[in-house]
Amino acid sequence: MIISETISAQSCYPGRAPRAAPLLTHLHAWLYGISAVAVLISMTCVALATYGFVFLRNKRKQIKAAREDGTAPEQPSRDEEQVARKRFIAVCSVLIGCAFLVGLVFSIFAEVFLISCNQWR
Structure with missing residues (x-):
């Protein structure tokens, strides 16, 4: 861009x-063309970040279920702490990716509604 x-x-x-x-x-x-490529890359990144978040959410549920069954200790394990950190990063990635995508959409609106080489460009 x-x-x-x-x-x-x-x-x-x-x-x-x-x-x-x-x-x-x-x-x-x-x-x-450049805007379309940027939107495709951004959508791919948002989709991957969302997939990572959902994957980590399911992994956290598995760890909690194992702890409630009594097969794991009562205190949070190292795996559970790592999953929580990774989930935070995944949430941040989704939010930043969505914000970037919204910014790209507004850039495309500017390209569509403003004529090239006029006084407002």
Whole structure:
């Protein structure tokens, strides 16, 4: 996304005066393509983080069930503490990934609703 914004800025404002049209002929196609790739990568990362969270939640349930059955000691085990730490990281990953995805969506809205090389770009 940083590269696409840099290309867009340089093709519309190379010096002090803005251009009437972008220097690159298919600037919108490039911007939409880069945005689409970024959204796909972001969605993949969110899906993997969500899968990790669900996996760790199920693992925590298994450890709790083993402790309640009496096969494990009453105090939290080292495995349970590690799963809790990993779950926290997975939750943070899901939240950050979703926030990044929302940011990408708003960037795409800007590309769709603002015309290249106008005074608001």
